[in-house]
Amino acid sequence: MVAIGTLIWVSLRPLLRLCICVACGFGITKAELFSAQAARGTGQLTLNITIPSLLFSKMVPAFTPENVSALGPLIIIAIIYTVLGIVFAWIIKQFFWVPHRFRYGFLMAGGWANYGDIPTSVVMSLTAAAPFGQPGQQDLAVAYIAAFILIFSLTLFPFGGYKLVAWDYEGPDVEDEERREMVRQKRRAVAKVFSQPSNLLKRRNTYQDSDSGNSIDVEKMPATKTRDEESADRSNIDVHDPDPDFEISEIPIHDSGVTSTAASITHVEGTLLPTTTHNPALSFTDSKHHHSRSKKSIDDIDIQDHHRSTSLQSHSTIPTKTKTKRTRWQHLFPHIKAFLLSLLSPPSLSILIALPIALITPLKALFVLIPNSPIPNAPDNEPPLAFIQDAASFIGAASVPLGLFNLGSALARLNIPRSQWGSLPMGAILSLAVAKTVIFPILGVLICQALTNAGFINREDPVLRFVCIFMSVLPTATTQVYITQVYSGTGEAGHVSSFLIPQYILMLIAMIILTAYSIHIIF
Numbered sequence: 001m002v003a004i005g006t007l008i009w010v011s012l013r014p015l016l017r018l019c020i021c022v023a024c025g026f027g028i029t030k031a032e033l034f035s036a037q038a039a040r041g042t043g044q045l046t047l048n049i050t051i052p053s054l055l056f057s058k059m060v061p062a063f064t065p066e067n068v069s070a071l072g073p074l075i076i077i078a079i080i081y082t083v084l085g086i087v088f089a090w091i092i093k094q095f096f097w098v099p100h101r102f103r104y105g106f107l108m109a110g111g112w113a114n115y116g117d118i119p120t121s122v123v124m125s126l127t128a129a130a131p132f133g134q135p136g137q138q139d140l141a142v143a144y145i146a147a148f149i150l151i152f153s154l155t156l157f158p159f160g161g162y163k164l165v166a167w168d169y170e171g172p173d174v175e176d177e178e179r180r181e182m183v184r185q186k187r188r189a190v191a192k193v194f195s196q197p198s199n200l201l202k203r204r205n206t207y208q209d210s211d212s213g214n215s216i217d218v219e220k221m222p223a224t225k226t227r228d229e230e231s232a233d234r235s236n237i238d239v240h241d242p243d244p245d246f247e248i249s250e251i252p253i254h255d256s257g258v259t260s261t262a263a264s265i266t267h268v269e270g271t272l273l274p275t276t277t278h279n280p281a282l283s284f285t286d287s288k289h290h291h292s293r294s295k296k297s298i299d300d301i302d303i304q305d306h307h308r309s310t311s312l313q314s315h316s317t318i319p320t321k322t323k324t325k326r327t328r329w330q331h332l333f334p335h336i337k338a339f340l341l342s343l344l345s346p347p348s349l350s351i352l353i354a355l356p357i358a359l360i361t362p363l364k365a366l367f368v369l370i371p372n373s374p375i376p377n378a379p380d381n382e383p384p385l386a387f388i389q390d391a392a393s394f395i396g397a398a399s400v401p402l403g404l405f406n407l408g409s410a411l412a413r414l415n416i417p418r419s420q421w422g423s424l425p426m427g428a429i430l431s432l433a434v435a436k437t438v439i440f441p442i443l444g445v446l447i448c449q450a451l452t453n454a455g456f457i458n459r460e461d462p463v464l465r466f467v468c469i470f471m472s473v474l475p476t477a478t479t480q481v482y483i484t485q486v487y488s489g490t491g492e493a494g495h496v497s498s499f500l501i502p503q504y505i506l507m508l509i510a511m512i513i514l515t516a517y518s519i520h521i522i523f
Contacts (some may be wrong), residue, residue, distance in 0.1 A: 002131055002523055004516075011515035014125035015508060018118065021401055023407025039409045043482070051116065052350035053398030055149070057389060058142035059351065061368045063157065063358035066141070070464050073148035073457045077468045078115075080447065081153060081440075086111035088435045096427035097183040100174035102495035104164040104486060109499055110432060114154055115148040115476035117403030122511065123470065124400070127463060130522045137463050144467040150351050156479070158342035165483045263450045264338050335496030411479045411504065433502040436475055437510040444472025445517070462522045469518045473510050475503035 004012075028034040089110025098106045123141045155161050158405040185386060345351075357363045365375040378384050448468045451457045458464055476499065483495035 002519060007073065007516040008512070010126065010129070010131070010519065011512045014122040014515075015067070015511055018121050018404060019508070021404035022122070025264040025405035026412045027408075028302065028405075029409040031413035034405075037412070039406055040472055042402055043406050046399060046406065048346045049150075050215065050395055050399035050402055052346040054120070055146045055347060055350045055380055056354045057396045058139045059146055059354035060358045060389065061366065062136065062139040062143035063355065065359055066361070067461070070144065070458065070461065071147055073451065074144055076456075076473070077152060077448070077451075078148045078151035079125055080473060081113070081444070082111045084443065085113065085436070088439070089432065092428055092431045092435065094186060095183065096429050096431055097176070097179045097425050099425060099495050100179055101168045101177060101488075102499075104167045105496065105500075106432070107426065108161060108164040108480055109476040109496070110154060110435070112161060112477050112480065113436070114407075114477045115145065115152045115471065115474065115475075117407060118474060118507075119145055119148075119399055119467075121400045121404060121473060122515070126515070128465070131519060132462065132466075132510055140463050141467060144464060145471075146351050146354075148471055149347055151455055152477070153348045154343075154434070157345065158339045162483050165480065166487050169489065171495055177323060209251075220440050228266040253416075262497050275412035313473065362412035375439060409477055410481055411501070414481075414493075414501060429499055434475075436503050437473060437506040441469075441473040441509075441510060441514045442471050445514075445521075448472075449521070450471070465522050466518050470511075470514065473507065473514045476500055505518055 025034065029039070079191045086107050092110075093103070093106055120142060123145060124138055127137045127141045153219070199383075343352075357367065361370070362374050364370055364384055365373040367389045368383060368386070374385070375383065383389075446455060448465065449466075452459050452465060457468060474495075478500070481493045481496050481500070482497050
């Protein structure tokens with residue numbers, strides 16, 4: 001049992017280091033010493049070099065055939081957190097209005113959390129000292145975080161999560177007041193249903209059919225309308241329906257030319273076979289005319305019709321099928337190519353390379369020292385490729401500080417004018433912040449404890465249990481700021497900032513409480 005004072009200090013210490021790094025990035029940005037272009041370059045350096053190096057250097061020595069089974073729980077937990085976040089955001093959006101140009105980005109803000117620099121900084125600091133502090137636990141913690149980074153990368157880019165931001169900027173604009181009114185109507189509808197219990201239980205109004213004696217359910221009968229009513233309904237249709245719940249399948253996605261490949265809705269037309277039309281000249285309803293026709297003439301007509309139909313089908317079907325197959329491939333190939341290219345992003349590629357090296361003994365012996373190595377060492381008694389491992393460790397050490405500097409710089413640029421505070425969607429902002437930093441950690445503890453009791457998460461692996469729980473308290477990823485800047489057309493991400501700032505403020509308190517409680521239940 002760890003003392004309460006010790007728990008608080010152990011939980012607070014890694015956050016102090018995190019806050020110092022973020023404050024440095026914040027300060028040099030406000031002092032105009034760290035421009036947006038410099039921050040963008042630093043971000044590219046972090047994403048493409050330092051993070052892949054850190055993941056490689058930690059995963060190769062950490063993973064073994066004995067603990068690789070932990071990848072299963074980690075991936076499942078990462079998927080659960082992503083799906084739950086999207087569901088929470090969708091529920092909040094039903095009760096609180098969200099700006100039109102953030103209606104889909106709000107779902108992304110709920111589902112994709114900051115799985116990079118923040119958890120890596122905190123977890124590396126915690127696992128380096130008591131009550132963890134065992135050899136190899138720090139490397140193992142980063143290796144476990146890599147599973148969350150992999151799911152983040154796959155769902156955001158190859159599987160198209162970034163398109164949520166792109167959809168926000170399609171179609172005409174909608175005023176905030178219209179969005180507020182839409183939510184008010186939803187609230188009234190829900191309140192009306194639950195305020196009258198009789199509405200929940202459908203009353204069956206039946207009457208007796210005088211002709212057949214059958215009982216007819218009035219509520220199941222299709223409603224009939226007069227022509228005037230139908231004309232009025234058609235005149236009330238808004239061709240620019242702003243309801244976000246019905247726009248996903250109708251909005252085409254255009255290629256940004258910067259970070260992603262366009263997706264489009266493909267319509268494949270089927271083969272239209274010739275149909276037989278009714279010809280009065282060939283009718284045999286008249287008995288006299290029917291008897292005047294001979295059986296041979298009838299057979300001749302049938303044969304001619306058959307040959308004509310077969311000829312039409314042979315000429316129209318084959319080219320259409322060939323064209324359809326070619327069209328399908330032409331539409332699918334860009335998507336397949338984009339998916340495969342997304343898998344080759346540096347962080348994902350680093351994980352996919354490091355994992356087999358860590359699990360195949362001869363390959364692992366080339367990079368790190370292992371007992372009973374089948375590979376002879378170099379003249380300095382180090383593995384032949386140990387210099388690659390050393391370089392990756394040296395470069396990867398810069399990943400966390402650079403990432404936190406960029407986070408501070410991004411927060412410094414999130415400016416909300418005071419004149420706009422009254423027009424902000426405070427209900428949605430506060431609800432999402434509370435959901436991400438209060439409700440989500442509670443659910444994370446309950447889910448992880450339930451999976452531990454069920455034997456799905458190894459109870460004897462404290463690092464695994466802590467990482468699974470800790471990843472539930474993370475705020476929205478700052479990556480959404482950069483994606484929004486690309487698709488907004490103006491380089492701005494105004495709506496994102498108002499939703500991020502409260503989360504990162506509440507995160508500090510929530511992390512201390514969750515870290516202390518997690519250590520308490522694990523040890």
